[in-house]
Amino acid sequence: MPGASVIADSVTRCYEHHEILHGVSFSVEPGELVALTGPSGSGKTTLLQLVGSLDRPTSGRILVDGINVGELRHPAQFRRSTVGFVFQLHFLLPALTARQNVELPMTAAHVPRREREERAHELLAEVGLGDRAGDLPSQLSGGERQRVAIARALANQPPLVLADEPTGALDSVASAQVWKLLSGIRDRRGTTVIIASHDVTLGEHVDRTLHMIDGRLTEPEEPTAFPVSGHAG
């Protein structure tokens, strides 16, 4: 599946009268690998959550492949089909094996059991853990857990992958593996990848960097390709 386009237009987000994002605008082309950098508290995570429909903007619009994600009636359905998340903490379910964790998004999408298992094995092989499918998260290292989380993000072959500080809890070796995997995903699949991080080594892996400070982009963009109106999915 080709990558998704992402357009943010004057996006703000307030929590309890406190504005976290101040009219952020940018656009990402299908298949682009974009880094979102900035210090802690600059609004990177909030912005990724809005793009991934985990949250809704207070004002402004975010369009993913033309769909206004702030007006979705069934955001879970959108996430299931369009977005793959990688978090700083892997959030693997401790009772499930690596393969079963990778299957979770496919269970939500009602993928048949045999297909789920086959695809989970393929994805684990792709992240270099083909022989660890039956292991519980407690039996994996930090880097291996994060690679399982990346495989899980790819389970439903989403056109957009959002990674929030994916190497924040990893050492330099494991971090390098994660960067390689994420850039490989874009290269092989054409998936759009947006990575929020303050890892300075990220710049060499990405096409473009958006830098945020205090809820604003330091070099604001003027998106030019907004559709007339997005539709709710």
Place this chain on the structure above:
Amino acid sequence: MSALVQTLQSMRHSPARSILTALGTALGIGTIVALLAVSAGATQTAGKFIHLGPGEMGLFQKDASDPTTSVLPESLITTLRRQRWVANAQGLQLLVNGLNAAPGAIVFGAEPNGFETDRMVFTSGHNSAGPNQIVIGQDLAPQIHAHVGQVLTVFHRHMTVVGIYALGIAEQDQGAFIPLSTAQAISGHTGEVTTIAVKVAPGIKLPTAEKLLNRRFAGLTVITDPDEALRAGANGQLIANVTLVIVVLALLIGGIGVMNTMLMSVIERRTEFALLSAVGWSGTQVATLVLTEGVIVSILGAAAGVVIGTIGAQLLIHALGAASFVSPDVTAWVLGRALLIGVLIGVLGGLYPAWRAAHLSPARTLAQH
């Protein structure tokens, strides 16, 4: 991997939480099973206080709380014997908690030569011939080590054992017989009996005799079949009503218990549910996961409760010394109801936690980490 497999693995991963939740349900269900079994047993055995042979009926006072509290005038026996459709009639006085050696045993006061006592087969000794003589059922005798010549106390009155009998009726073989006049004197019901056994004249059908009795004598409950015993007493219904109340209480308390544990579980696992939401699980799918776990845990609890209740009912009845007149009746219907209640507890207790899990904000929950 199905939601069911995921639920089972989650339960296996946190066995203490699952076991404690199931245990709470098990105790509630155990109480229900014990009460239902005792209730069913009580209604079934009440009718066996008197033995009804072919062509015989038992008369009780209408609306008596149970067969043992029925009070009928002894003069009614004479009146009944005059009816052309009655071959014979005999009064019985039932005394409960009277035999010191076995408080749970029923002591029957009966005319020594009546048709009810004529059926006795004596394995030792003979029927009572004097006012202070008692005969002991063959099942009760070994329990209290009774033998002919021994002196027993019935409501502070010393009575000599003169025979050990067999009647073939469990409730009577686990009891004792004394002369009717003695029983009346002991209970202070001179001129009264608890029940009257009526033998219908040859050629008269029981339903016809029952109609004639009801038409001729008001205020009586007529029993032609021991299974109709519930009609003779309100206690069976009372137990049934109490059981219903306890079932409702168990549903509420068990439901709240399951809800509390499930809610704690949802709070403990909120990151897991937020993650599921983030990877595309709908609110309904997350809620189903929580409800499934609640129902599975409750069914396991109910199954354990059935075992606890079955054993508990037996222990309870023996502890109360009521084994001679009530035996718990654990039927498939009793067990089925208990399991159904277990499922209901799981569903009711899981509803709110499921709603909470389904409405977690994935953004806020995951951001907290």
